[in-house]
Amino acid sequence: MATDGVTEQRGYKPFLPMLMSYVASGGSLVLGSAAQLLTFAILARWLGVHEFSVFVAITAVANIAVHLCGLGAMECLVRRVARDRAIYPQMLGHNIILTSGSGAALVLLGAVVLPFFFTLSPDRMTNVAVITLMLVTNILLVRVIVLTEQIFIAHTDFASANKVVVGFAAARTVAAALACIAFGATTVASWAVWQFLCHVLVAVCCMWSVRLLGAPSYRLVREELPQGLYFSIPFILRALRQNADLLVLSLVTTAEIVASYSVARRILESSYLSVEALNRLIYPGSARATAAGLHHALQRVRRVLAAATVISLAAAVTVFVLAPILPYLFGKEYLSLVGFARTLCWVVVPLAMWSVAVEALGASGDHAARAAVMGFGSIAGTGLAAWASWYAPPAGTFISFYVIEIAMVVASWSVFLHFVRRDRQAAITFGSGSA
Template structure:
């Protein structure tokens, strides 16, 4: 059990290994982001506007569902295995059971509902089959591949985690290039098959590599079920918020504005990866330090805050400067793209700031308050984004982004500091209690 005296190394020399790990982790995510952007561009050009819009819409649905798959079980694996490696077999079995069970339900529900809204083939049976394959690919297989990455992070094997991230991104880019450029794939139905084969091969490689860490012990860890849900629900709500503005814009503005805005949003998500690289590196250590109280990790979290802010500003500046290049990738028809990207790129700074606080709450096991902050922020944000996008598109949409993320900074850090203070006071009472009893 971690003691209250748990500390981390101090000084610049002690930071060197972490900086090297961040460089590797950040580099892997940058490469992954670039590969994803290239994949996105290839599909946008070769599928065409109509087919690509269907692909984006179905992918958006899958992106929401994938957060439900596994019911948040990956977080407890990282948190608990980082503290105690011997619990890995049980936590792996817990993850596999929940991932397979929830993934099966999500695919079946989606296969029943989505064919009424999306047509990948004029034949009804073929359409259902293609929708099902796409859901299996983008929900179950994606979740298994991400699980492999998180397992390596839980074991502090960041090199292998980075290899999963980069390998997966590069594999998708190669698949898109082969399908579209070499074999002239121009429909979503044809691309679904290529995408499924690509994801399946990557998942099989990940499972093969993971064998060296040990076999799973199949059991449900009951106390982690609510923790997992607390962890997953905010991401589900956030995914809903991220699509509210796109949905409303598609009803009140032109296809070009919607398309350019969606690409700008993808650029914002890509720029945030530089901050995510830091958070994923810090999480296991924060989990160990905060085991005896969140106040033990305060100094570490404040240092991470400073680093995340600098990284966020640097990412925003880089995206701002590179924005004029994007029309060469996506096509000249994206008239509003550069303007949208340059206006949205600065959102990554408040996003980086509040993400540090919620990651620290998660690492310390405070998932209920973390879920409350992210969940309420997402619900309120979805409403504000939808209203602003309807009332004054697209200016209102852009303004709502900054209002939402700034409010999240205030809420997240307010909750974080509250629990730091509460844990410190609780520790002080425990120290005084023996003395009072002796008196």
């Protein structure tokens, strides 16, 4: 009996076009990752230890808030439009409403609260203005730019999506070079203006680039509201976990260890981009393949797992080999950087492995299960990372990192395989009933 939806073809031949697409965009993604790392290096050198630490702290807060901005609406745009492009105007309007509303609320809240914790200027009003400018830049404008990337992914236009990523990274690098090297910016307050102007320019270009795809239809797609929350909350919790260790280390260790660890963490995030790029290419096709059940995409997900593991191993080896040149980029005061980078680089492998499983759950619309895995993992990870960083810094921090990520591999794949068995059994039961 035939099943509805997309049934996956066997063999590796159907997988080749996707791999070719990934290879074709690989050079651009490497350039984008290198540009992000170079931007971080310029800011680390020119802002100095104190200003750079303040910049990292405010950016960390914004990184948490940006996952809440839009309430997860971008995922449903990719998933729904990949299956039916006629729904694009409604999904675009849904995104604009939620992004603008939640973004404005987050910026307002941050502008009220953060000036009590961070001082970027001795003048109170200037301090509030600079922090507000940074929040608008790193929450609202970043969300607009990322939304453009997701719009192109939803339409399977990966070349344009890659141009957005690389163009954004290059623009930030140029802005950092102009601000710090050419014009001598050495404070977060001065960099905030350059950063804002850069993001405005990129956001305007992004909005112009998607104008021909269709105008938005402004209405909420109510059935996607809980799905969006299920999607975004795990990322918020994960962002909290990723900053718990930094916060505790800042209380119990030296500034050099905190600075070197934060740079090593950024390098780890950059090395994961190669895996994230694969997940971006996979997601629309997986959404179509799982429309009639997650079991239809089992072989596809296994192939993705193999590819992600190979890619992450290559990224880890590259970081390990090139680590000795990092002090030349970031400054010789980062004494622990090489050792920290070499210790953390292998974390990308288990991170890549469990990301494949949760991305498959997301593509199939099983966001409650996905949220449970990522949410509970982040909550437990926050406690473990904070305790280990306090008890035995920084060795405990590194051990907790590996324990958390390996546990996530076990949990995510267990849940994924459970849902595969559930959907397969449901299909058999439905087929028997129909017969």
